[in-house]
Amino acid sequence: MEDWTEKYRPKSLDEVIGNKDAKNILRKWATSWNSSRPPEKKAVIIYGKPGIGKTSSAIALAKENGWIVIEMNASDARNAEKIRRIATSGALNESFGNDGSFIPSKYGRRKLIILDEADNLYERSSEVKDSSMLDKGGKKAIIDTIKKTNQPIILIANDLYELLKGSGEELRKLCIMIKFDERQIPKYEIVSLLKKICRMENIQVDVKILEMVAERCKGDVRSAIKDLQSICIGRNRVEQSTIQSIGYRDRENTVFDVLKDIFKTKDFQAIKRGYEVANESPEDFILWVSENIPLEYLDIADLARAYDRISKADLFLGRARRKRAYNLWSYAVDLMSCGVAVSKARPYAVNVRYSFPSWLREMKSSKETRDLRNSILKKIGRFCHVSARKANEFLDEVRKMSQGDIELACSLVKKLELDGDEMKYLFGERAVEVEKLLKKGAKEDKTRKLVMEQKKLF
């Protein structure tokens, strides 16, 4: 029996259900390729949950525009070498058709490179021995290719963070980012799609079952079709009583799903299951939860209760870390997930966009400044016979006095052996002045020395 998800893969963008806005952006981008010069953004990133039509849309887009599709997915190794080879054969120059025939680009059509599962590059792995099987330098090669290409590229990913992290940051500037949202797929459209398939397959299925399947898939249309097919195998009539045979699907839950369950429900089972699938360590997860508590829990009493539990969970984590008593993690996780869930008196009707722990982001982005300050504090501490921590107590004072007294600033540069960045941090706008004075001073010292030596000679 043929796989229905392939058999009924949409033939055009219109057949992809839901996400109208996202599809329109895609179309607009495709038209921008109609002029002789490539558009400013030569690549798009389509991201979103599995099974909601990302790849289908990409392929359908190519069909609508008469483009040839060159597809790479995680089943191919995608190291720098391989990507470049595909890219140079496809994106940059002439190319071969899928049947192997040579198509000079002069007469040929545009080729669309689809890089599926772009967030799953195995750039480093200890499990893989053969390094040619790794995706080493893959991200960089993708970025280079986008910069050089004359052909459209679509990256597809589930996890945008994963794709953009590290060297992927540059993709932000190079690509149009298009989100496919499972919430933008109305349930009734899924039901009518399932009905259509049943009609084509000539099988009678109770509409209650179709609704149930559509409900359970949570926007994952592909899994809905798979579920339907598995119910229908070997039958031409399906009654409502068959419903128990649809098993629970372990879908790739993201942190966001768990957060939603925690904040919107008190369903311990769903929360615990979701947490297990989301695969975050409790030490990271606690940051996710605490970041988002005040966004959802607007009532102060709820907020305080939730934070109380979070802080207790944190204590367990601390103890676990210190004593290597990782058994404590399970209690901590319950407190930070289920504990926070039951902290609300009633669910909130607000529609919150849960956010990434800003703490982590800012600690990362402020690392340089913090290192700089620490280095200055160490120097001041050594000079003033105090610890760096104590030096922080009067760092403001040192700053003020040296900004008010340029002579002091100059002498501190020598005494503390400050470098350029450290001077800027301490002296602010006056750093330039200080540097000039120091240069001048150094010159004068030199001349003075020369004069002295001259005097000695005569």
Added chain:
Amino acid sequence: MNNIWIEKYRPKSLKEVVGHKEIVERLSAYVRARNLPHLLFAGPAGTGKTSCAIAIARELFGDTWRQNFHELNASDERGINVVRGKIKDFARTAPIGDVGFKIIFLDEADALTSDAQAALRRTMEMYSHICRFILSANYSSKIIEPIQSRCAIFRFKPLRDEDVRKLILRIADAENLELKEDAIDAIVFLSRGDLRKAINALQVAASVSKKIDANVVYEATSSVRPEEIKCIVEEALRGKFLSAREGLKDLFIKYGLSGEDILKQMHQVIFDLAIPEEKKIEMVEKIGETEFRLVEGGDEKIQLEALLAKFALIGKSFRP
């Protein structure tokens, strides 16, 4: 000016040390005898503990004091490795010169973990023939008893107002400052017996103007942090949790304060708030509980956020 005054005016000898007459006398006797026991200096910040230690070294060793005086800050390196590594290495090297021992000055020794302190006591005995320890701590009770019993203990009290005043006048004179009477009062008041604070305040004020009155002092030293911390607490009490949390993040990231620093300052700020007295005590209790949890190994960011949430709840209980 070409130096930080707290260093420029650090005493070069014991007799230059401000205040602490009895302590200085006894320490001078050690220097005259050219021998000393292990010492433990206990007392609040800015009262002269480090200065006394350095002065002893200068008087004992003369020109070679820097080679024979090894300074270590326990609050920067507080683990057992420091004791087993750096400290032991220095302790067993031979002294330079004719005194027969050298000095390890272990500043903020109360920051050493108890493991590290336990490891230290053997080192103190083993190398006592060539090495003396001077430990400084805010509270002697934070030093384990076996170490206390191996040391002569000196308690440094906050300096008296007239001592602070005398020193300020001396520096003002040396730096040609025109210092109004009310400026001196202001500095004395701000410093609360902490000479480091007093001298820093004077230098900051002097960098603004050579003629200094109380206004100059207050303006120059008006510190951002207590204001900001007060703001954060008030926002929390008003139920504006998100903005309070933003402020808290700044304290950690922009100002590099530790959780304990912030709690300490919150504690001070609370008594200036216009809220019912009973609520203040409730808040103190919560702050104490939070610090207790930090000691127990809690994460400072999460615990302090939780504290802000508690403040918000307290605020709600008396807000109309």
